[in-house]
Amino acid sequence: PHTDDPLYAQFDSEHTQVAAGVAIFHLKSERVVVCYHSRDEYWFLPKGRKDAGESVERAACREGFEESGYRNRLLPIPQKHRQPAPAAPLPTGSIGPFTTEAVWMQFAPNGRRTQYILFWYIAETIPPDDVPLSDELQLHSSTTPYIHPPPFPPDLKLEERLAQDPVDYVPQRHEGTGVDEEEAQYQSSLLPIAEAMEKLALTSNVMVDVVRRGWEGVLLRRDIEE
Template identity: 40%
Template structure:
């Protein structure tokens, strides 16, 4: 299966100077009322997705359907027995062609803390290989210093797993442009809140 038109976007020459600048504040989108339901596993499918940022150049990956012409963040169904976070990373790679891994960032949520916290080649025909976890002791500034000037993230081709995904293009866009293309959708808020959390983490680490 082949992906179409998956060409990396050119990096604007002044992008490096814009890195880690927060986006303008906007109203938080309204949430649906909470729903409590029970589903048998034979009637339930769980999905996950990611916003893939290239922090050094303040860009984020967006996918575009080459036939229906709409923009979206990569996402899809979790495989049986697969961790939700790992499924999000895998779907991000398959639909966009960009390797990615989850980054711990400060965000509001309602999940309980784990008990221990309370107490104290990418395109080979082999199965998808999960990336190493982001090192717990690595700061964002240290990670940025690892990149050679002008580095462009590798955009892998032919990562689609079915005929529908073969219609997806992917583009590494400035975060400001990405939120405009997703304007009015919950995916706009995903990009905004993700980038703002990255900026907050960088600021917190810089003060430490």
């Protein structure tokens, strides 16, 4: 997909919706989470509006969990971006040459008077030891708080991360994580990268490129760390 020319635009708060989406990779099996709308019959990456007061990054992981059922956290990868380096290391975000910046941003009208602004992020399924099946997690809904997993450790290499998943380990897909009737229509699965991109191409070239950039970032990070 092409990148549009820069533009001038302004929207006040009552005419703006900020949203986040995510490509969730299971690194060990080289697969990515893709959702399917069982009623309208199309494939997509999980996304949705952020809650008031919520960071965009946290919203990406929350929406990824609610719409797909897979617990996830942002994955720092090498990527080109235009943001300045932080003055001091951050607990989440930049780790040396790796960052959790959004890989795409989209504008779309939502009706005649509302501007929808969507940021796309790269994430991974979390290790088995970081999946507490607490009552809060099992009962997650629109009225119970989302439990955010610990961030990707700044000193952890990808090869070390791969070793945390046992052989033939399949990340757990939690049932009933959708928060409304619409999300109850969603199905999700882990698909090989090429198959996922083929299915997403029927819906959005940007979603395809989110997956492409994410996986290329994973491979490049592994090369850098060797």
